[in-house]
Amino acid sequence: MSTRLTKMAENREKLIASARRAFAQQGYAAASMDSLTAEAGLTRGALYHNFGDKRGLLAAVVDQIDSEMAAYAKSVGAKAGDAWLGLLAEGAAYIEKALDPEVRRIVLLDGPSVLGDPSQWPSQNKCLQSTRNTIEQLIKDGTLKPVDPEAAAMLLNGAALNAALWIASSANPQAMLPKTLEAFNLLASGFLTKD
Amino acid sequence: MSTRLTKMAENREKLIASARRAFAQQGYAAASMDSLTAEAGLTRGALYHNFGDKRGLLAAVVDQIDSEMAAYAKSVGAKAGDAWLGLLAEGAAYIEKALDPEVRRIVLLDGPSVLGDPSQWPSQNKCLQSTRNTIEQLIKDGTLKPVDPEAAAMLLNGAALNAALWIASSANPQAMLPKTLEAFNLLASGFLTKD
DNA sequence: GGTTTAACATACGAGGCGTATGTATAATAT
DNA sequence: ATATTATACATACGCCTCGTATGTTAAACC
Numbered sequence A, B: 001m002s003t004r005l006t007k008m009a010e011n012r013e014k015l016i017a018s019a020r021r022a023f024a025q026q027g028y029a030a031a032s033m034d035s036l037t038a039e040a041g042l043t044r045g046a047l048y049h050n051f052g053d054k055r056g057l058l059a060a061v062v063d064q065i066d067s068e069m070a071a072y073a074k075s076v077g078a079k080a081g082d083a084w085l086g087l088l089a090e091g092a093a094y095i096e097k098a099l100d101p102e103v104r105r106i107v108l109l110d111g112p113s114v115l116g117d118p119s120q121w122p123s124q125n126k127c128l129q130s131t132r133n134t135i136e137q138l139i140k141d142g143t144l145k146p147v148d149p150e151a152a153a154m155l156l157n158g159a160a161l162n163a164a165l166w167i168a169s170s171a172n173p174q175a176m177l178p179k180t181l182e183a184f185n186l187l188a189s190g191f192l193t194k195d
Numbered sequence C: 001g002g003t004t005t006a007a008c009a010t011a012c013g014a015g016g017c018g019t020a021t022g023t024a025t026a027a028t029a030t
Numbered sequence D: 001a002t003a004t005t006a007t008a009c010a011t012a013c014g015c016c017t018c019g020t021a022t023g024t025t026a027a028a029c030c
Helices: A004-026 A033-039 A044-051 A054-078 A083-097 A101-115 A122-140 A149-168 A173-191 B004-026 B033-039 B044-051 B054-078 B083-097 B101-115 B122-140 B149-168 B173-191
Strands: none
Touching: A004 A033, A004 A044, A004 A054, A004 A101, A033 A044, A044 A054, A054 A083, A054 A101, A054 A122, A083 A122, A083 A149, A083 A173, A101 A149, A101 B101, A122 A149, A149 A173, A149 B149, A149 B173, A173 B149, A173 B173, B004 B033, B004 B044, B004 B054, B004 B101, B033 B044, B044 B054, B054 B083, B054 B101, B054 B122, B083 B122, B083 B149, B083 B173, B101 B149, B122 B149, B149 B173
16 A cells, blocks of 8 residues: 555645645745745655656646646536537636636746746646637537637637736726626627627 | 936946846846846946845836837837727737747746736736727727726737737747737627627 | 665755945035 | 035845755565
8 A cells, every 4th residue: 555656646746735835825936845845744855856846846736727727617618508608618717717816826927937838838738729629610610700720719718817817916806707707708709700 | 427317327227238138038037136237237236226126127127128019019009090900900019029039038927927917017007008098989989899998908918918928939930920810800809899 | 585776855065135234426515 | 625425336244045966765576
């Protein structure tokens, strides 16, 4: 039961969980590796062995959060009536999830600075690929105008994430959310062949 | 001629210019304040006196770049036939300017991480206010559907900046630019009352 | 059961930031 | 005009953090 691989996997999880807290509360730059490893009952040795460096640890944390977001958005989108409404629902789900301070700080603010353009991340790439497929299908059946599917997916995704950042730092987030979702849906309807 | 105020202003400019190079080439975190001040013929003493801390220096650099971008976008937008085409032209100008590696690295990647949500920056705020006014006018004259002007301006701005990041890190930026601009215009047309 | 391997801990060195103090020059007052 | 003051900037110091190099212990394998 206490085989090496399972123990290593447990330690990885501990470190990711601890880093997630530290990065969320203090930001990536201010978070000390000594502190967060100690909080996990380990040392920097474990960290460097498992993730290479501080950047690798952030990549693992971002991947975890991003995957959670994508899974939730997809599940919400699947419940919608058709593919088009599903796309809108996914966008709305993304915006709501990105209102979480943890997501904002780690994924939206520090992530791009340390890891580069989000569309190149494995997690985001999977998400983009998924919405791209949906868009291609909607173009085929005539729901959407013939537009570059990659560019369209990226624009919708980017607008959603940026919107979350804006809502969160606004004076009254609760009031801005519905207005923004309305504007987002209107914007997305620009791709429709007809109203 | 060599009054204290003018000399101080000159030194401020020197430091901003040097920091702009250093932040663009090495990134904010990796840029050393000793190096960039030495390159400007000064020391960290001048830096801390003028800008408070490293963060203050970045804020000054971001403000300069962002203001240049906004001025350019506005000048391009003013040349367009009407207010609606002007809005699209401003978006396109923003995307093109943001393809500059310096802009990407400093304003789009490091800026949000260190300074927080861009829509709260003085420079971006001015830009958003401007497009918001244009949108309000376009709603009044019936060109655009009744949508929250602030949210709409933010969505267009965010989509444009995110698009630039995506284009720049794509395999073939030159080929993606026109496709993306087409998709962006289509997206924006979602706000129009009619095609 | 001995050997090897690897996951993790410990120890070390380098570099950067922020502050506290020092200095020289321009502005001001008498 | 000279003495005083204020300030823009330089210098010096200490603390913290990261990355690596080495050491140690326990599981895996023959």
